[in-house]
Amino acid sequence: MDLLKRVLTAAILIPAVVALVLWAPRWLFLLGVLPVALLALWEFLEMASRVGTAPARLPVYLLSVGVWTVAAYRPEELFAAVVAASFLLFAVSLLRREMTAEVFWAAATGIFSLLYLGVPWALAIDLRAGPQGQWALLYLLLLIWVGDTAAYFAGRGFGRHKLAPGISPGKTVEGTVASLLLTVAAGFYLFRAWFPDMAAVHGVLLPLVVNVAGQVGDLAESALKRSAGVKDSSALLPGHGGVLDRVDALLFALPALWYYWSLLTRGLGQP
Numbered sequence: 001m002d003l004l005k006r007v008l009t010a011a012i013l014i015p016a017v018v019a020l021v022l023w024a025p026r027w028l029f030l031l032g033v034l035p036v037a038l039l040a041l042w043e044f045l046e047m048a049s050r051v052g053t054a055p056a057r058l059p060v061y062l063l064s065v066g067v068w069t070v071a072a073y074r075p076e077e078l079f080a081a082v083v084a085a086s087f088l089l090f091a092v093s094l095l096r097r098e099m100t101a102e103v104f105w106a107a108a109t110g111i112f113s114l115l116y117l118g119v120p121w122a123l124a125i126d127l128r129a130g131p132q133g134q135w136a137l138l139y140l141l142l143l144i145w146v147g148d149t150a151a152y153f154a155g156r157g158f159g160r161h162k163l164a165p166g167i168s169p170g171k172t173v174e175g176t177v178a179s180l181l182l183t184v185a186a187g188f189y190l191f192r193a194w195f196p197d198m199a200a201v202h203g204v205l206l207p208l209v210v211n212v213a214g215q216v217g218d219l220a221e222s223a224l225k226r227s228a229g230v231k232d233s234s235a236l237l238p239g240h241g242g243v244l245d246r247v248d249a250l251l252f253a254l255p256a257l258w259y260y261w262s263l264l265t266r267g268l269g270q271p
Contacts, residue, residue, distance in 0.1 A: 047228035055110030071122035147179040154178030168222035183211040217252030
């Protein structure tokens, strides 16, 4: 039943995501990102509240939306926007806390939420607007989907050795290896088909970097959930848990691909 729910949810969401990435104008892409990003942010703040830290939510939401809007229309100002938003969140924590002991955790959680969930989505928006950005973003999504699928079925089928039982008991070494190998294989094939003018070696290195970053991101979110004492970030997606559970790998893979892709499009990826 869980597998059927996963398949049905994916069958509905994946075509919509592909259409949004490839064909939506900039404003519509931004509007498409907003509900996903805000729901993941809400789930994170809900988990944070379970461990006793509660930053002011409205400023976190508003400043995150501001950062994403800057990424869409003034990407050259993105770094300044993130720095300014971080200091504003710190200032808000100072103003709304009567007990000094609460300031540290409220400020740290608010700023971390911006870095963990705000910056990656901003980089996705910026990536899509760049050279071949739509295809680069779709390439990233396909790599993540291939890796997740391979890890899931390999782990269920012949997983015997736990990867990190203290963090995520369900993850296995076999699933991790299968995810890496199939991601690199699929990534190389797609890279040569979609980006034939770039050096073939990047068709191996790029999916390798993306997969490793994505698997670290998956473990990082598992550690956060374990710290908060929850199994899933929420129950919004039948068979998949919460939105954050579905995008956890992307949150690490996006910055990795964004940086690698910026080097490639500056000419370093040419044969």
